[in-house]
Amino acid sequence: MRLAFILSELGSGLRRNLTMVISVILVTFVSLTFVGAAGVLQLQIGQLKGFWYDKVQVTVFLCNDTPTNTNCAGGPVTADQKKNIEGILASPAVKPYVESWTFETQAEALAHFKEQFANSPMVDSVEAGNLPSSFRIKLTDPQKYQIINESLSATPGVDSVVDQRKVLDSLFYLMNIATLVAMIVAGLMIICAALLVSTTIKLSAKSREREINIMRLVGASKTVIQLPFALEGIIASTIGALLASGAVWGIVRFFLGDYLAKGSSGTPVISQTQALVIYPVLILLGILLAGVSSVVSLRKNLKT
Incomplete structure (x- = not known):
């Protein structure tokens, strides 16, 4: 009986x-x-940082089958x-500035490329021979990049020396600013x-004030009285x-997965699987938003 009453009141409230x-x-x-969107942007930043930003400060690319200098x-x-090159890294002139280094083979470079660019249409057309092997160097002080550059850039077998953090810092800074702006707008x-939900509940309760008073007189509990309004x-x-989850799915599927991945072969993008974590969060936020707003607004209007 109570369930039928709650559903009846809920349907009436939604219509009114x-x-x-x-x-x-x-x-x-x-x-x-x-x-x-802010969550997707943070996942995308994490994807870009994932392999090399947090692990590498300087990359020494070695010559391969397609020389560039x-x-x-x-x-x-x-x-x-x-x-x-290994001898130079271990020399007294350079070693004090090197915290650690690793060597990445062409096969390892290909494996990392496929991991980072899984959504790119060019991933299957790249072979190990197209990618250079490299030394990945972590410096004791990132500001000392020029010492490594001057020591290795003219060394036979070295294609280029890249300060990877310097290349990516500006991009990540802009993306973090965009995330912050999106979160501020989302917060507002x-x-x-929340205010609109609260107002809707108050108006609904006000329009049915006589019915609420009758329910109180016949002994209806607070929960039975409040539940239809909260459920609205x-x-x-x-x-x-x-709907927001659908919009986010569209952003990941069509903008990142199709437009960005295909239009910019040098940009690793997140997959739809990685974005799955966002959807339940949005639904939970929606339920909490309405639940909290309803409880707050009903506390005054329906108190005994």
């Missing part, structure tokens, strides 16, 4: 406040879409040239959504959260 319910859905949809005029790096929109907000917010 249809315009406000639609408003709640739309505001929740927009606010949580910003939250989801005069150091590589003799062809791919030889074993003797590689040993000479969530506040608007939760249903509207959940629909908005589902």
Whole structure:
């Protein structure tokens, strides 16, 4: 009987406040879409950082089958040239500035390339011979990059010396700023959504004040009285959260997966599988948003 009564009151409330319910859905949809977009952006930053930003400060690319400077005029790096480079890294003039280093073979470079660019259409057309082997060097002081550059850039067998952090810092800075802006906008929109849910619940409760008083007189509990109103907000917010999840899926699928990955072969992008973690978070946020707003608004309007 109680369940039938709650469902009846819920349906009545949704019909009476249809315009406000639609408003709640739309505001929740927009606010949580910003939250989801910020989450996607952070996942994308993590994808870019994932392999080399947190691990590498300087990369010494060695000559391969496709030389790009005069150091590589003799062809791919030889074993003797590689040993000479290792000797320079261990020399008294350079060693104090090197915390650690690792050597990445062409096969390892290909494996990392396939991992980072899994969504790129060019991944299957790249072979190990197309990628250079390299020394990945972590410096004791990142500001001392020029010492490594001057010591190795003209060494036979070295194609180029790249300060990878310097290349990526500006990109990550801009992306973090974009994430911050998206989160600020999302926060403001969530506040608007919470206020709108609260207003919708108050109006609904006000319009049925006589019915509420009768239910109190016949001994209905607070939970039975409040639940239909709370469910109105939760249903509207959940629909908005589902729409926001769909919008985020579209961003990952069509913008990142199709447009960005295919239009820029040098940009590793997150996959749809990686983005799955965002969707339940958005739905949970939608439910919490409505639940908290409902409890706060009903505490005053329906107190005994």
